[in-house]
Amino acid sequence: MDSDLAGAALRLDGVGRRYAMGGPWVLRGVGLGIRAGTLVRIEGANGTGKSTLLRLLAGIDAPTEGRVAGRPRTAYVPERFPAALPFTAAGYLTHLGRIHGLAKGAAARGAEEWLERFGAGSYSRTPLSELSKGSSQKVAVAQALLAAPELLVLDEAWTGLDAAARDELDRAVAERVADGGAVVFVDHDPRRLSGTVDVTYAVVGSAVNLRTPDGTSPEAAASEGPSVVIEAQGPPGAAPPPVPGAVTGHSPEGALRLTVAATHSDVALRALLTARPPWHVVSVTEWVTESVRVSAPGLAWAPGWVSGLASAPASEPGSASAAGSASASAPEPAPSLAPSPPPEPASAAVPEPSPSPPPPSSPPPPPPPEPASESLPAAPSAAPMTGEVRDR
Structure with a gap:
């Protein structure tokens, strides 16, 4: 070729x-x-x-x-x-x-x-x-x-x-x-x-x-199942690699933030890790249900391998604590990042006895991740090409 x-x-x-x-x-x-x-x-x-x-x-x-x-x-x-x-x-x-x-x-x-x-x-x-x-x-x-x-x-x-x-x-x-x-x-x-x-x-x-093979968009797929938020840092001045279907923004610390359906997380990670030069993945956060979040912060990612995510239920209603354990085994092939089955939702705490105990209520969902900013750095347009048929 x-x-x-x-x-x-x-x-x-x-x-x-x-x-x-x-x-x-x-x-x-x-x-x-x-x-x-x-x-x-x-x-x-x-x-x-x-x-x-x-x-x-x-x-x-x-x-x-x-x-x-x-x-x-x-x-x-x-x-x-x-x-x-x-x-x-x-x-x-x-x-x-x-x-x-x-x-x-x-x-x-x-x-x-x-x-x-x-x-x-x-x-x-x-x-x-x-x-x-x-x-x-x-x-x-x-x-x-x-x-x-x-x-x-x-x-x-x-x-x-x-x-x-x-x-x-x-x-x-x-x-x-x-x-x-x-x-x-x-x-x-x-x-x-x-x-x-x-x-x-x-x-x-x-x-x-973007359309998935079944005709739906990644955003629609994410609304019906888990989605993944990936934060990554690249070399100074490097443009992020294109990731079809990703909602792109930046974290408060300035890291690139990609939000994709969990079924598309492998594609997003592969694009980051195989970019030239490669990007460093800072964290991978999986939103599993309305009240549970799974996170794996601070992983040291490198091309050719991917660490697994360990999930844990939220400790309190409305909180989003997570256990993120990663096993770095360079010789092993990269495992799939398909989402694990969601953990059982945490039971609502029983209120203290009182003369008139309030009825139990479902825990509120955790706040969603910060909305991704779709703004991109300004850059001059590419020079116009030659050789095409122009339809005027």
Whole structure:
């Protein structure tokens, strides 16, 4: 695999986008990361902002707020291809290949090869303005694949293609991912590339939410079961690694604080421990029930191993004391951080005898953790990329 591809990554931190000052936000507070070698699906109803998100990922649009970190070589297939351009099909692809950095001969050969793969070889000398919608779409897809991009962004790219061309695009996507590229796509067919998608995000109400395999968000999963709060410290000036579905904030001491569903804790810890340079995990706190919290503060974490958590019931109603024991065994493989069964809730204390004893009441729940701040340090936007098809 190309080492450049292996290191390609793109991250959106607190990104928002609106099209007029004072107008409604199409997207806001978006935080997600695209890793090399992954296939990412974007879902959402019509008009929710899916295409806006893809344009931000492709570098076509700049965010109104927030930042985009990293800029792999990117190619983009827009929802509507600008066919009224003064090129033939082959001439257009050769021109785009040159923009992507290919030599003229390599660009011309690549143009012919991709047109043949999509069954459009006979149209290579046809002006774009004379092509049918389906043939124009084949050219649009071919231009995106021509220079083997590190990030391929597809907005309804299968629409208008015949069955053979749709199958060919499926194969081309699989090839890109196998070669270490990342592919982000939107398609109206929920069966598109089913079984091969690594991550799914849903655009709902200007927010972008991670979807678990059963179709729920980590936040919803956390509300129905235990969640985990991870505090970590990184090298000075280091940006935190992207953790899909995590609510990000900072502790009063300035440590990074990630709140995730317990079922996603392994993913969050792996991202922190395998970052370059790695982050130091200060504490892991598991909220098990409304009245019991389990904590493991001050663990010395290192890549390659994970300590276990020991749980203990709360000593008083409303308190959140915890027993955190960790066994550091470097040679052992990293165990799963799946949550342990919650302990039995502490019984309510029997009141002292009195002439009129008050009725027993359930202990109040402990206070929730401090709300995570979603603010992120300001940073300049990445330089705009070149080589993509711009849909104006």
